[in-house]
Amino acid sequence: MPLSREKIAATAIRLADAHGLDGLSVRRIAKELGVGPMRLYDYVLNRSELLDLMVDVVYARIAEAGQRSEWRARVLAVAHATRDAALDHEWFSDLLGGRPHLGPHALAVGEATAAALSQAPGVRGIDDLQRALGALNAFIIGAVRREVTERRTTRSTGTDEAAFQASLGPYLTRMLKTGRYPTVARLVIDGAHLNAEETFDHNLTTVLDGITSRPRT
């Protein structure tokens, strides 16, 4: 088993899944592979190129969702696949939107969604397409990022309200008790019960409807 970019990327992904991006070091990957650290630089230029590699592996999974024929189904599938991938690999959301994703599979995903959107009603010229793609991708990136960070904090604090108030409490509950942030306080207290996927889907259709100029059903 002579070591390859794929093998390196796979173990890097496994480590990043387990310990996050901060816990992912070249030395550690090498140790996991039973190799000296410098060995990796024969297959990869940088640490950042290694990250690009990992990202594109994830995009490969997302690209499989872009096979649908009808434009709206395809966009929905890609968006949900991106969300699923980010929930499986939380480090992916840290990289999302951070640098341009130009790997072959990332480009394939971009092509699939762009082609789909170009068939949407209300998207007339290439300028429309550019804008629509920007809006859609912006929403996906932001929504996924938000959801992942939210998951991280609730995991570190616990979903239990008492535990939550105990960890964030010394600061956040004091802040909210000042009465200066009534709406935020109401959201924090009452608004925890929404289903995440449902919210994502709801807002996604909102954005899509906005793009296609049709009122929400």
Place this chain on the structure above:
Amino acid sequence: MPLSREKIAATAIRLADAHGLDGLSVRRIAKELGVGPMRLYDYVLNRSELLDLMVDVVYARIAEAGQRSEWRARVLAVAHATRDAALDHEWFSDLLGGRPHLGPHALAVGEATAAALSQAPGVRGIDDLQRALGALNAFIIGAVRREVTERRTTRSTGTDEAAFQASLGPYLTRMLKTGRYPTVARLVIDGAHLNAEETFDHNLTTVLDGITSRPRT
């Protein structure tokens, strides 16, 4: 001048503006202040708390835009202020959505936009508000992030098409020449002339219109 959290945050911001987040180290800030590195830990718990500090300073500027009375004007002002802040402090976009922003000024911004959105037509209960806020923030985060990374790459490559093709070319142009990504290719070639702020504003109103269930004008 006895050193303070504000002073530390200010020089940290200055350094981050100049050299990016990667070029921002505790040691460097300390050296800039003419102090030993450990000196900062008397004012700040972690490097990450220092980042939180910097972020909240930026939010203070954004919060000033949340003073308008009419809900839509307020949302627009906050969104544009966020974008402006991120363009002035590109590192801010790296942190955007990365961890929960709970500083007093960040909370003030959250309160301002939440209160504004709660007055929007089509936002009925607190669940509607939660969703609407999620959609809006997701868009802002994603859009700003995208724009900043785009600015970075065009700055590092140069906006000149020849220079662009020379730097990304060996890889990207080869990829695009394969014909597997026709729509992306069309976007890259034809779609560079759009005004960024206009696009942001356009998509922002698209999202807002989607939230308020009204068709785009």
Place this chain on the structure above:
DNA sequence: TATCTGTGTATACACCGTACGGTAGCGAGA
């Protein structure tokens, strides 16, 4: 056999965040 080439490895460097121990100054009590 001697040399050359290329591949895998170990060492080394500059830097990072930060734990820790020490010290100097200063206000309070004897």
Place this chain on the structure above:
DNA sequence: TCTCGCTACCGTACGGTGTATACACAGATA
């Protein structure tokens, strides 16, 4: 006034990072 204790400050040191570079060694060729 002297001393004690405490706080605020500071330098050093440790374990880690990415990666440049020098080296060892195997296999191929002259």
